[in-house]
Amino acid sequence: MIGLSxxxxxxxxSVQTTxxxxxxxxxxxxxxxxKVISIADTADPAIRDQAxxxxxxxxxxxxxxxxxxxxxxxxxxxxxxINSGQTELAEHIRRI
Amino acid sequence: xxxxGNYMPTSFKSEILQAKHNFxxxxxxxxxxxxxxxxxxxxxxxxxxxxxxxxxTGYTAGGAALTNVTPTTGGVVGFTDFADLxxxxxxxxxxxxxxxxxxxxxxxxxxxxxxxxxxxSDKTSSAGDFTIIFPTAxxxxxxxxxx
Numbered sequence: 001m002i003g004l005s006x007x008x009x010x011x012x013x014s015v016q017t018t019x020x021x022x023x024x025x026x027x028x029x030x031x032x033x034x035k036v037i038s039i040a041d042t043a044d045p046a047i048r049d050q051a052x053x054x055x056x057x058x059x060x061x062x063x064x065x066x067x068x069x070x071x072x073x074x075x076x077x078x079x080x081x082i083n084s085g086q087t088e089l090a091e092h093i094r095r096i
Numbered sequence: 097x098x099x100x101g102n103y104m105p106t107s108f109k110s111e112i113l114q115a116k117h118n119f120x121x122x123x124x125x126x127x128x129x130x131x132x133x134x135x136x137x138x139x140x141x142x143x144x145x146x147x148x149x150x151x152x153t154g155y156t157a158g159g160a161a162l163t164n165v166t167p168t169t170g171g172v173v174g175f176t177d178f179a180d181l182x183x184x185x186x187x188x189x190x191x192x193x194x195x196x197x198x199x200x201x202x203x204x205x206x207x208x209x210x211x212x213x214x215x216x217s218d219k220t221s222s223a224g225d226f227t228i229i230f231p232t233a234x235x236x237x238x239x240x241x242x243x
Contacts, residue, residue, distance in 0.1 A: 008109055010102040011231045011239040013193060013213040018224035022184070031180060031229060038232050 025070065029063035097136035099192040099214040104240070107142040108210055116201045117210065119176040119240075121166045124199040126210060128181055128228060129159030133191035137212040144196040144207035154186025154226070162195065170235030174242045177233035183226040191218050193228065195239075211240060 016027070037055045039048055074093055081090035111117055118124045127144070131137070135148040146157055163179035178195075193213045200206035219226070231237040 006242055008104045008240075008242045010104045010211045010213065011237050011241065012102060013215065013231070013239065014229045015190075015215050015219040016225075016227045016229055017219055017221040019220075019222035021224055023182075023225050023227065031227075034232065035180075038234060 025063045025066035029059050029066060032062050033059040098133045099131075099135060099212075100138060101214050103137065103139045103141065103212040105141050105209045105212065106139050107208070111200070111208060116208070117197055119164050119167050121164045123164065124197055124202075126162045126164065126178070126195055127159045127198050128162055128178075129157075129194050129196070130155065130183075130188065130190035130226075131192050131194065132189070133218060135192065137192070137194060139212075141194070141209045141212055143209055144194060150188050150190045152186065152188035153223075154183050154221075155188050159193075161198075165233060168233075172243065173235035175233065175235060175238035176240050177238050178230050180230055181228040183221070185223060186221045186226045187223055188226055189218050189220040190226070191215055213239075 016023070016031070033055055037051065037058060039051045039055065043051065074096065078090045078094050081087070081093060108117070119126075129144055130150040132148050132150055144158070149157055149159075151157070160181055160183065162181055165177035165179065167174060167176040169175070192215050195210040195213070196206075197208045197210055198204070198206055200208040230239050235241065235243075
């Protein structure tokens with residue numbers, strides 16, 4: 001008899017929630033960098049430390065540029081609101 | 097009844113042998129629906145259901161579409177992944193999730209289950225973000241793996 005067997009499995013999903021606010025750029029950057037860089041627990045300590053330092057640096061860069069994107073988007077929103085006569089709301093957006 | 101862990105539905109195992117699911121990016125559309133702990137999903141689950149699905153601001157019955165990451169391999173393991181999913185400005189409580197294929201076999205509006213996922217405890221967002229974080233896309237952690 002010839003047969004082949006294989007095992008399928010479902011990994012674990014985690015959840016991150018916020019209340020009364022959205023996620024901060026730092027929180028999103030932390031999730032993002034975990035998608036980009038994976039460091040094995042079994043890696044050589046010297047390499048692991050170097051990889052962790054690189055990961056931290058990438059996370060900071062991602063967070064910075066996310067903040068830049070948010071600011072730029074607010075500028076776009078500000079102009080949309082100004083152009084539609086919502087000057088008070090536009091000012092609120094600008095001051096965030 | 098309650099969530100009792102993560103399961104790859106038995107029906108799904110048969111369906112992939114019939115080429116009914118395509119996880120390639122841009123191919124089939126998979127949704128993720130959220131459920132309360134009154135649900136009783138396990139390996140015998142075959143389809144999405146509205147029974148015990150969560151309701152609340154920022155959530156629509158049926159859940160939301162996922163972004164597929166094209167399957168790949170690591171060692172002898174084949175695996176696939178999805179991009180994280182956020183329900184924004186949401187006021188909801190969920191204990192687990194069901195991923196299902198809405199374009200099963202190339203159809204539309206289908207409900208075939210792909211995976212059952214237990215969050216381990218109730219998760220709540222209040223006028224905030226409810227974000228589903230998928231594990232690292234690796235041969236040991238990915239959300240759907242075939243060894």
